[in-house]
Amino acid sequence: MVDQTTRPRPAIEAIGLTLGYSPDRPVVQDLSFRLDGPATARLDAPNGAGKSTLIEGISGYLRPTHGDLLVCGTKASDPALRTRRRVCRAKPSLHPNLSMVDHLTLAARLAGCDREEPISRAKEFGLDEWFDYRTSTLSTGTAKRLWYVMCTTGEFDVVVLDEPFNGVDEESSRVIVSEINAWRHNSLVLLVAHALPDGLRVDETMGLPRTTGTSHPTSAS
Numbered sequence: 001m002v003d004q005t006t007r008p009r010p011a012i013e014a015i016g017l018t019l020g021y022s023p024d025r026p027v028v029q030d031l032s033f034r035l036d037g038p039a040t041a042r043l044d045a046p047n048g049a050g051k052s053t054l055i056e057g058i059s060g061y062l063r064p065t066h067g068d069l070l071v072c073g074t075k076a077s078d079p080a081l082r083t084r085r086r087v088c089r090a091k092p093s094l095h096p097n098l099s100m101v102d103h104l105t106l107a108a109r110l111a112g113c114d115r116e117e118p119i120s121r122a123k124e125f126g127l128d129e130w131f132d133y134r135t136s137t138l139s140t141g142t143a144k145r146l147w148y149v150m151c152t153t154g155e156f157d158v159v160v161l162d163e164p165f166n167g168v169d170e171e172s173s174r175v176i177v178s179e180i181n182a183w184r185h186n187s188l189v190l191l192v193a194h195a196l197p198d199g200l201r202v203d204e205t206m207g208l209p210r211t212t213g214t215s216h217p218t219s220a221s
């Protein structure tokens with residue numbers, strides 16, 4: 001069991017961060033910020049400002065070309081963070097020939113939890129009628145709800161959600177809102193959402209500079 005007294009607080013910190021898909025074309029340049037949890041923080045910036053790119057950095061997939069990006073005090077690329085961090089990208093990435101229940105089982109294995117956890121959450125989203133269907137047969141909204149449940153399975157300290165409300169029905173949005181509002185008591189939730197649904201509690205909003213070369217995030221209140 002993890003000793004909560006020595007465990008670092010949930011946080012995301014960028015220190016002089018430069019990030020991009022090729023070294024000569026940085027998307028985020030010399031960016032510094034710190035988000036401390038537990039809380040819900042919203043990342044709000046115009047299209048193309050680099051929100052998804054920053055998320056790829058926080059996921060550990062995209063490595064900084066300069067500076068540092070830390071999650072709970074550890075470099076985002078460190079595999080040790082896998083159990084503490086969840087990232088739900090905007091676009092589902094599912095195996096077309098596996099069933100919904102196969103995906104939920106796999107998510108539980110990767111998160112080290114009982115598969116009943118994602119299965120009961122999926123039921124809350126009304127997904128049980130699709131459990132035995134291959135994901136290639138699912139509608140866009142159904143695939144999106146499955147993706148959200150998979151990517152947020154198990155316990156975590158930091159979760160990043162990229163447009164989780166896009167393409168889901170109102171009832172599912174309400175379930176997502178109540179889950180985020182519960183997570184913010186123990187975890188850091190970083191949310192990208194162009195519009196906020198009713199009832200969602202946001203503690204902090206952070207922007208991104210529109211152009212590169214700015215050293216601090218803009219205020220986006």
Ligand SMILES: Nc1ncnc2c1ncn2[C@@H]1O[C@H](COP(=O)(O)OP(=O)(O)OP(=O)(O)O)[C@@H](O)[C@H]1O
Nearest residue numbers: 020021022027045046047048049050051052053054
């Ligand atoms: N996989 C990629 N390879 C190369 N360039 C990319 C890639 N993904 C994004 N970009 C570029 O990075 C820049 C920032 O894109 P990004 O998707 O991070 O912005 P965003 O703020 O998330 O935008 P949106 O709100 O439209 O989703 C854009 O110029 C985009 O073309």
